[in-house]
Amino acid sequence: AWYAIANQDYDQAIAQCRAILERYPDDTEVAGRLSTLLMGESRLDEARDVALRAYNADPRNPSIINTLGGTYSLLGRHADAISMLHQYVALSPGDANAHDSLGLAYQWAGRYQDAVAAYTKAIELNPDFEVPIIHLGNVYYQLGRYRDAIRQYERFIALGDFDQEIARGYGSIAMVHLARGNHALAQAAARRSEAADDTHVLSFLIAAERGDRAAATALWRSAERRDAGRGAGTSRRWAEYLRGRYAQLTGRTDEALAHYRATLRQSPLTYSMESLEEVLGQGYLQLGRLDEAVVEFERVLGINPNYARARLGLAQALERRGDRARARVEYELFLNIWRDADADAPLLVTAKRRLAALSGGRLKARTGDE
Numbered sequence: 001a002w003y004a005i006a007n008q009d010y011d012q013a014i015a016q017c018r019a020i021l022e023r024y025p026d027d028t029e030v031a032g033r034l035s036t037l038l039m040g041e042s043r044l045d046e047a048r049d050v051a052l053r054a055y056n057a058d059p060r061n062p063s064i065i066n067t068l069g070g071t072y073s074l075l076g077r078h079a080d081a082i083s084m085l086h087q088y089v090a091l092s093p094g095d096a097n098a099h100d101s102l103g104l105a106y107q108w109a110g111r112y113q114d115a116v117a118a119y120t121k122a123i124e125l126n127p128d129f130e131v132p133i134i135h136l137g138n139v140y141y142q143l144g145r146y147r148d149a150i151r152q153y154e155r156f157i158a159l160g161d162f163d164q165e166i167a168r169g170y171g172s173i174a175m176v177h178l179a180r181g182n183h184a185l186a187q188a189a190a191r192r193s194e195a196a197d198d199t200h201v202l203s204f205l206i207a208a209e210r211g212d213r214a215a216a217t218a219l220w221r222s223a224e225r226r227d228a229g230r231g232a233g234t235s236r237r238w239a240e241y242l243r244g245r246y247a248q249l250t251g252r253t254d255e256a257l258a259h260y261r262a263t264l265r266q267s268p269l270t271y272s273m274e275s276l277e278e279v280l281g282q283g284y285l286q287l288g289r290l291d292e293a294v295v296e297f298e299r300v301l302g303i304n305p306n307y308a309r310a311r312l313g314l315a316q317a318l319e320r321r322g323d324r325a326r327a328r329v330e331y332e333l334f335l336n337i338w339r340d341a342d343a344d345a346p347l348l349v350t351a352k353r354r355l356a357a358l359s360g361g362r363l364k365a366r367t368g369d370e
Contacts, residue, residue: 001013001016001017001020001030001033004016005037005231005232008233010037010040010041010232010233011041013037014034014037014038014041017030017033017034017037018034021034026057026058028054028057028058028061028063028064029063031050031051031053031054031064032051032054032063032064032067033231033232034050035047035048035050035051035054035067035068035071036067036231036232037231037232037233038050039070039071039074039232039267040232040233040234040235040267041233042235042236042265042266042267044071044074044075044267045075047071047074048068048071048072048075051064051067051068051071052068054067054068055068060091062088062091062092062095062098065084065085065087065088065091066085066088066097066098066101068084069081069082069084069085069087069088069101069105070101070104072084072105073104073105073108073109073270074267074268074270076108076303078105078108078109081105081108081109082102082105082106082109085098085101085102085105086102088101088102089102094125095125096121096122096123096125096126096129096132097122097129097131098122099118099119099121099122099125099132100118100119100122100129100131100132100135102118103115103116103117103118103119103122103132103135103136103139104135104270104271106118107135107138107139107142107270108268108270108275108303108304109304110304110305110306110307111306112139112142112143112306115135115139116136116139118132119132119133119135119136119139120136123136128159130156130159130160130165133152133155133156133159134152134153134156134168134169134172135271136152137149137150137151137152137153137156137172137273138172138271138272138273140152141172141175141176141179141273142273142308143308143337143338143340143341144308144338144340144341144342144345144347144348145340145341145342146176146179146180146341146342146345147342149172149176149273150173150176153169153170153172153173153176154169154173156168156169156172157169157170163196163197164196164197166192166193166196166197167193167194167196167197167199168193168197169193170189170190170192170193170196171189171190171193171197171201171202172273173189174186174187174189174190174193174202174206175202175205175273175274177189178205178206178209179345179346179347180344180345180346181346183206183209183210186202186206187203187206189202190202190203190206191203200219200220201238201242203215203219204216204219204220204242204245204246205245207219208245208246208249211249213249213250216246216249217246217250220242220246235266235267235268235269236266237263237266237267237268237269237276238269238276240259240260240262240263240265240266241259241260241263241276241279243259244256244257244258244259244260244262244263244279244283247259248283248286253287256283257280257283257284257287260279260280260283261280263276263279263280264277264279264280277300277303277304277307277310278296278297278300278307278309278310278313280296281293281296281297281299281300281310281313281314281317282309282313284296284317285313285316285317288320290317290320290321291321293313293314293317294314294317294318294321297310297311297313297314297317298314301314306337308334308337308338308347309347311330311333311334311337312330312331312334312347312350312351314330315327315330315331315333315334315351315354316354318330319354319358324358327354327358328355328358328359331351331354331355331358332355334351335348335351335352335355338351
């Protein structure tokens with residue numbers, strides 16, 4: 001099984017782990033590995049079932065509790081995930097990873113302040129444990145606190161021992177600069193990331209954001225690569241999203257939407273700064289398919305009511321559809337989620353401007369001037 005994992009033959013690894021469990025059904029280590037492999041292949045119901053059987057057999061095993069909590073989180077069963085990971089913390093209160101796992105569950109549920117507290121506790125317990133540092137940066141990024149996010153990513157880079165960690169840190173900084181609309185700084189960080197890890201995802205995204213078809217075409221195939229996780233595969237969300245982004249850039253809208261739908265069939269990237277959960281809604285919005293955009297953004301907000309860009313996307317779709325009253329409410333909700341965001345964050349500036357325009361229209365109507 002481990003040989004198969006080393007060769008990224010995850011189907012074979014899954015088969016081997018199942019064969020072991022048939023002979024040794026109480027082997028919780030193998031059960032945990034199998035559940036993790038299934039999560040990597042986006043087979044979430046199977047992953048939960050395997051982890052749940054192991055948990056029932058050994059309910060005080062921190063590793064199994066962590067794995068089962070992770071499957072619940074990916075399935076959007078937030079209460080179950082948080083409850084399970086509280087058990088992990090109770091069993092291992094001095095384990096920084098326990099607090100980090102709890103933070104991930106809080107983050108995906110949209111309980112960002114609780115996530116910040118959990119990550120902060122993990123860092124206090126082990127200041128050299130880099131994982132909660134980058135996760136804390138991701139929360140700040142998702143809240144529009146871009147300067148705070150960059151500080152965490154720089155701290156992550158300083159602790160990084162491997163090229164993949166260095167690449168992830170600089171890649172995260174590149175994504176922040178891209179969100180801020182600074183393509184030059186984004187490209188500079190992307191070069192440092194890509195020097196450490198030979199992939200061109202970031203340069204492709206920057207070219208696509210600029211609308212540079214030629215550069216994006218030269219880059220996008222080299223950007224397609226599936227990374228290996230810790231003893232398992234990783235979600236194919238990014239691969240499907242990149243295909244969709246390129247198809248949309250080159251005018252193949254139906255193909256783009258098909259890839260965005262395929263993106264959502266892959267496991268959520270709860271550990272990432274970009275979960276990519278709202279990409280189909282954004283695709284509909286950009287194509288002017290407003291009714292579909294509204295439905296899709298509402299679906300995302302059913303998973304995480306504080307998913308800021310889905311909230312903003314819903315406001316924009318409602319405004320363009322002519323539903324001014326609901327759009328105002330959604331802009332206000334977005335601004336509340338981003339109340340601590342950098343004042344110059346482009347999405348914040350946009351939301352404030354649109355809310356002011358809608359509120360101004362309402363005041364004119366009251367005075368009979370509209």
